[in-house]
Amino acid sequence: MTANCPVCSGSGTVLRRLGAEEIAHGLQAVFGQTPPAGAVPGDYDLVECAGCGLVYADPMRAGGAALYDWLTSFAKYHAQARWEWTRIRDILRAEGRPLRLLELGAGQGDFLETLRDLPQVAAQGIDLSERSVAKAKARGLDVRRASLEDVIVEAAGTYDAVVLSHVLEHVATPGALMAAVGNLLAPGGRILFSVPYSPMSREYLHDDVMNLPPHHMTRWNIRALEGLARVLGLDLETWMPKAKPAWKRALKHTCDTIRGEGRVRGLARLPVVLANWGTFRRVLADHRARERVGGRPAADTILVSLKREK
């Protein structure tokens, strides 16, 4: 039987089945190395919730240390600066009061580093990776090795902001995680988190293995986020960057599908598109029909605030 939705408990429909070997091959194609044993723990179904529209893996068995020790050994796996970090800074500054902030999954402290010149924000971070915590400490940041469970016991109700940058889509129990994070909030405090917005531009044509389990366990859209806010009893607010124009996305994705991801760039895309005009037209129609959020075409990432009442 198909597992129920990990956010709203609604029933789900299987979108597709994924074999462990297929996923491992996909990872090998991206990173040029065979993933280690245990990195892909088994087969999965990709399931869509009838209640809230969340797409989730069944079983919800997230990648463990075997997967993440391997992935984090590649420089290209680590995030560069993200647009939402700047937006979070603006939100914190606009609060105009001293804030206690905790980042979950702080890694080597790339986001916390951007808060250095906001003296009213007392920022801390936790992470499970020894290597990342050591790097963050060497930068003079207040990051320590701890789990969410450790923090909940000692710091319930004390944070004005809890930040999770691309964490939620990786975890096996997103509803329970966010409920636990909600317990950390002081009155008037908020969770600020970012996730990929689904469907991402590239979901249309081919499956990006990095958007499949055991790496991404859930895919979020506005309905699923509203469902999460409802379940937690918190107020939802969202921000998105401006999406690239439909024709630009369609050009890239037509070429990526036909020639492989990132192989054809710039003007060299034109002959590929002309030779595959029917495909391009179909892709363009998909992109034009892209869902709108807040009156604008959806981009590939969303920043979400879940605020507790004062």
Ligand SMILES: [Zn+2]
């Ligand atoms: Zn649901």
